[in-house]
Amino acid sequence: MEPLSHRGLPRLSWIDTLYSNFSYGADDYDGEGNEEQKGPPEGSETMPYIDESPTMSPQLSARSQGGGDSISPTPPEGLAPGVEAGKGLEMRKLVLSGFLASEEIYINQLEALLLPMKPLKATATTSQPVLTIQQIETIFYKIQDIYEIHKEFYDNLCPKVQQWDSQVTMGHLFQKLASQLGVYKAFVDNYKVALETAEKCSQSNNQFQKISEELKVKGPKDSKESHTSVTMEALLYKPIDRVTRSTLVLHDLLKHTPVDHPDYPLLQDALRISQNFLSSINEDIDPRRTAVTTPKGETRQLVKDGFLVEVSEGSRKLRHVFLFTDVLLCAKLKKTSAGKHQQYDCKWYIPLADLVFPSPEEAEPSPHVHPFPDHELEDMKMKISALKSEIQKEKANKGQSRAIERLKKKMFENEFLLLLNSPTIPFRIHNRNGKSYLFLLSSDYERSEWREAIQKLQKKDLQAFVLSSVELQVLTGSCFKLRTVHNIPVTSNKDDDESPGLYGFLHVIVHSAKGFKQSANLYCTLEVDSFGYFVSKAKTRVFRDTTEPKWDEEFEIELEGSQSLRILCYEKCYDKTKVNKDNNEIVDKIMGKGQIQLDPQTVETKNWHTDVIEMNGIKVEFSMKFTSRDMSLKRTPSKKQTGVFGVKISVVTKRERSKVPYIVRQCVEEVEKRGIEEVGIYRISGVATDIQALKAVFDANNKDILLMLSDMDINAIAGTLKLYFRELPEPLLTDRLYPAFMEGIALSDPAAKENCMMHLLRSLPDPNLITFLFLLEHLKRVAEKEPINKMSLHNLATVFGPTLLRPSEVESKAHLSSAADIWSHDVMAQVQVLLYYLQHPPISFAELKRNTLYFSTDV
Secondary structure: OOOOOOOOOOOOOHHHHHHHOEEEOOOOOOOOOOOOOOOOOOOOOOOOOOOOOOOOOOOEEEOOOOOOOOOOOOOOOOOOOOOOHHHHHHHHHHHHHHHHHHHHHHHHHHHHHHOOHHHHHHHHOOOOOOOOHHHHHHHOOOHHHHHHHHHHHHHHHHHHHHOOOOOOOOHHHHHHHHHOOHHHHHHHHHHHHHHHHHHHHHHHOHHHHHHHHOEEEEOOOOOOOOEEEEOHHHHHHHHHHHHHHHHHHHHHHHHOOOOOOOHHHHHHHHHHHHHHHHHHOOOOOOHHHOEEEOOOOOEEEEEEEEEEEEEEOOEEEEEEEEEEOOEEEEEEEOOOOOOOOOOEEEEEEEEHHHEEOOOOOOOOOOOOOOOOOHHHHHHHHHHHHHHHHHHHHHHHOOOOHHHHHHHHHHHHHHHHHHHHHOOOEEEEEEEOOOOEEEEEEOOHHHHHHHHHHHHHHHOOOOOOOOOOHHHHHHHHHHHHHHOOOOOOOOHHHOOOOOOOOEEEEEEEEEEEEEOOOOOEEEEEEEEEEEOOEEEEEEEOOOEEEEOOOEEEEEEEEEEEEEOEEEEEEEEOOOOOOOEOOOOOOEOOEEEEEEEEEOOHHHHOOOOOEEEEEEEOOEEEEEEEEEEEHHHHOOOOOOOOOOOOOOOOHHHHHHHHOOOOOHHHHHHHHHHHHHOOOOOOOOOOEOOHHHHHHHHHHHHHOOOOHHHHHHHOOHHHHHHHHHHHHHOOOOOOOOOOOHHHHHHHHOOOOHHHHHHHHHHHHHOOOHHHHHHHHHHHHHHHHHHHOHHHHOOOHHHHHHHHHHHHHOOOOOOOHHHHHHOOOOOOHHHHHHHHHHHHHHOOOOOOHHHHHHOHHHHOOOO
8 A cells, every 4th residue: 555644745844744734633632833833835735644553543634624723843831721630641641552553553564574584685695586685785774773673662662551650651762762763864865765676676576576566564463454465665665654653642742741740851852853853854755745736626746857957048047847747847946035935936837738849850950059168168077176175175174164165165156067068968848839948968868767757647648728827826836845856966065975976997898688679770878977967988889680689898987976877778770861950960769778876885896796777678787897096097017028008118119110109000090090070089988898809919919900900899999099008007208207297287387388398298208209299190180070079179188188197106095095086186287288288289209309409408
């Protein structure tokens, strides 16, 4: 049975909900509204608080239409007027015996939930596990602890109620129960993940699905029913219900406990702890609470909401978009003066009956929006990282809170700009009665999520309508209480103790996929989050005309504080007529998508971790392992000097009798021949197995190199070139000169900087310098095609800067941990050095050497 306690309740704070929406229906006494009560907003629906326990006492019911009194959040002094002590103590016993009965039911429910846990754990270590240990721990998180707390509480309270005495004390029991609410906080924080994990496991495992659909709950001792069947989802909701229930009971006990009774101060303390806990608890636990009633009496529920960037009047605006069961509403948060309640302002709405998605070829071209230059986005990232480091330093040095707040404000401003200006993927919505609206998203994943959620609702029988100004006001007014996304998705909104994410390299092998109904041309893309939004990092090859693609392709993905990995599965479309007018690209169809959290405990092992991601009935199998930044920073020289990888550049050029290593010349030639217009060239990862195959061929100096290069995926060739520079025993721009490069780029006088930076180039050994200049000219030619390949000079500097400059040995581990971030000051400077040379007019080797005499004493 679906839990009812919060279904349809408007999203007030838990305390508001408790104390403004309920009144007692017991005849013996009524609640005293000592404070002015806030009623529910006009047009909202109030549901009864139901504990589903047959012996519930006193009866809780929805406030009657006539208004009715309600419970006061602060207990009255002493007893309610006109209630004599004896009657009050009798009521105390009634309240307690009712609570004890519902506590018995609650313990039975927790027992039913724990019953399958032991056998599931037992099978987890066998060859045929139903669930993994991690999945079991996620689903049943803290249930055992909660059970033990309540079992002990029940066992101590039961004899006191059964052998009743008016002077009996049990305040200490409630005080102890309240002091253990931290366990509930942990449960609540995990609740959403537990539900999602249970749902995912049910979809992929029939055995678990059967278990979770019919759990047997023991009936109360005196009940005729020996067992009732309840779903796991309903039982997982019980602890959330329970805290609310306990707080209400404490309120009643105080009401019927004389002030001079030894229990009074103890119950008062327990109530204070419980109230504080409820008001601090995460509000967006259950979507079932997100309903409002239209004036016609129909229930309208919030299905999804989130921040999206809308293109309005030629510029980007951040909007909060709300998808209800029958309408899509686009709003912005009104500016309010301090202390005023925040509200939304409706910009537009479309009834879902009138909403259509124009196909890409039908859509009229979007209003021209000036795209934000890549280098400016990268600059913002660098500023954010620098500010993040400053905040950490201030905190470590116990800096002034005002200084920290100022830095946080600056960081928020930069993050907000990044959030507003980074999305580029068009998502168009059209009202069949006229106007079109355009959003820009950072990922195809979000676009697909919104589209699917809307289309699912459109399958129902929906009617077109027009909202009156009052109806619109009520609906927009409800948005603030109903919203599930409270903050703009930027890191400055996060608490300090939240995971900073992973920095380093994630190795992912995409193995295969199953579950396709008919043959298609299929490929997958991989995305990870970076700076609050998702970035596409890798793409498998297209597996042609199959229902069971087997890619077995490995990718190395650089992580910048990432917490999630997404896999999207597409059907490749070769139809040239289906071109999206917004970005001139052919639109491929998403067949499925899925996301997993990058849990450091799971990922940070030396072994591969294999997993399956479920997406619309399609299962994609993949493996991953993670290398942290400090491990990936090490350059390890090759033990054998016969190959080219890990061998000094001077050794290779001398052996080959060449000025630029053969591997560099061949990879550059191939990229310029057929990869210079490839979107994301050098940024999109090549398949790791292809890169390793090319590495082996170059190391062996195999005569089939050219034939192999011409057949190989261009991203793998680009990846091989990057790997060669990364594996040099010392960076191309040398360890010796690294400190001078760092100092030179920090000079603010342009003439001094020019003098220094050119002198440093002249100081490089000839093979290093000639190779560097050769690569520089190649990267400039790649950047000339930026309108097509989306790779600016800044993008290329970001990819190659650390590869060409990163020192061989990290001087100290302590230094590294303080800059755990890829965008540490060192990396920023490495990017800036390369960018300086990329933006410089052509530099010739002969000219540089000719000028040696003039500048030799300048540095």
